[in-house]
Amino acid sequence: MFTLQPLPYAYDALAPVISEQTLHVHHDKHHATYVKTLNELLEKAGKTPDSLEQVIRDAAKTGEAKLFNNAAQAWNHSFFWAAMSPEKQTPTGELHAAIGQAFGDLAGLRKAFVEEGAGHFGSGWVWLAAQDGGALAVRSTHDADDTVPRPGLTPLIVCDVWEHAYYLDHQNDRKGFLEAWFDALPNWSFAAGQLCAAKGQGEPWRHPPAA
Ligand code: MN
Numbered sequence: 466m467f468t469l470q471p472l473p474y475a476y477d478a479l480a481p482v483i484s485e486q487t488l489h490v491h492h493d494k495h496h497a498t499y500v501k502t503l504n505e506l507l508e509k510a511g512k513t514p515d516s517l518e519q520v521i522r523d524a525a526k527t528g529e530a531k532l533f534n535n536a537a538q539a540w541n542h543s544f545f546w547a548a549m550s551p552e553k554q555t556p557t558g559e560l561h562a563a564i565g566q567a568f569g570d571l572a573g574l575r576k577a578f579v580e581e582g583a584g585h586f587g588s589g590w591v592w593l594a595a596q597d598g599g600a601l602a603v604r605s606t607h608d609a610d611d612t613v614p615r616p617g618l619t620p621l622i623v624c625d626v627w628e629h630a631y632y633l634d635h636q637n638d639r640k641g642f643l644e645a646w647f648d649a650l651p652n653w654s655f656a657a658g659q660l661c662a663a664k665g666q667g668e669p670w671r672h673p674p675a676a
Contacts, residue, residue, distance in 0.1 A: 467517060467675050469500045470543060478551035482645045487633045492546070495629055499538040506532045517672040518613055525614040537609040540672050541590055541623065547670060548622040550652035559599075560621075560657040567601040575647050577603045578624075583640040588627040591643070593656070594620045595663035619663035621656035 472492055477485040507514065510532075514520050517540050524533035556564055556571060568574040574593070582591035585605040592604050597617045605626070606612070612620045624630075624646050631642040655670070662669035 466504050467500055467539060468673065469497050470546075470673060472546055474551050479549060479650060482634070482642070482649050483631075484634045487630070490633070491625075491629060492542070496539070496542040499535045499542065503532070503535040503539050506535060513675070515674045517675070521611070521613045534609040537611045537613065540613060541609065541611050541625070543672050544620065544670060545590075545623050545625050548620075548652050548655050549650045550655070553649055554651065554653040556653040556656065558657065560653060560660050563595070563599055563601050563660060574601075574603070575644075578647055579640060579643045581605050582624060582626045582643045585626055590623050591626055592620050592623045594618050595660050597663060597665075599660060599664045601660075619659050619669050621659045622651045622653075 469492075472488065476488045476492075479488065483491075503520075507520070512520075517536060520536045521533065521540060524530075524536055555561075561571075564571055564574050568577055578591060578593060581603045582605060585591060585607075587607065589605055589607045590611065592606065592612060593601060594604060594612055595601055595618070597619075601621070604612075612618050624643060626639060626643070631639060635642040635645075658667065659669055661667050
């Protein structure tokens with residue numbers, strides 16, 4: 466059984482970009498439902514995996530769509546909570562240098578990230594990810610699709626661009642949500658750890674194993 470982990474901060478900690486009401490609905494209803502459905506599907510199939518990453522990779526390979534969608538959404542949301550911080554941060558050190566190399570500067574990354582998320586058609590996620598070796602790229606994925614099944618790609622930060630992530634606070638203004646999100650909430654020290662992992666120094670973030 467995989468467990469819905471509590472948020473790593475208070476429900477009102479990300480306001481006003483993400484309100485207390487949105488975090489309750491998003492974490493306690495949406496994320497909780499993905500975890501519940503994931504556990505039901507695993508139980509029905511008689512599977513007792515330890516690692517959510519393995520569930521996602523296997524389901525992507527075998528084409529078990531419902532299992533993939535719920536497992537990947539459980540993973541994506543846990544990663545999303547971990548990749549945000551209530552305290553405004555700025556990228557430093559090797560992360561700052563890698564952003565400069567790929568995007569010119571932080572403003573260049575912001576432009577690419579916001580454009581990718583605002584232009585993404587339908588539901589999904591916008592990621593800053595590092596290839597093995599550390600080269601950075603912005604990419605978006607549809608629905609539950611995530612970066613876990615792709616060897617050689619380590620996510621640094623992600624923003625949820627499903628409507629449930631921003632509609633209560635920003636209505637249809639996804640671009641405004643992304644701009645406000647990028648300026649206030651990325652956990653750049655978390656991202657720096659992920660970049661180290663992409664370069665082979667240390668382990669990337671993993672979803673807590675099944676208990
Ligand atoms: Mn979501």
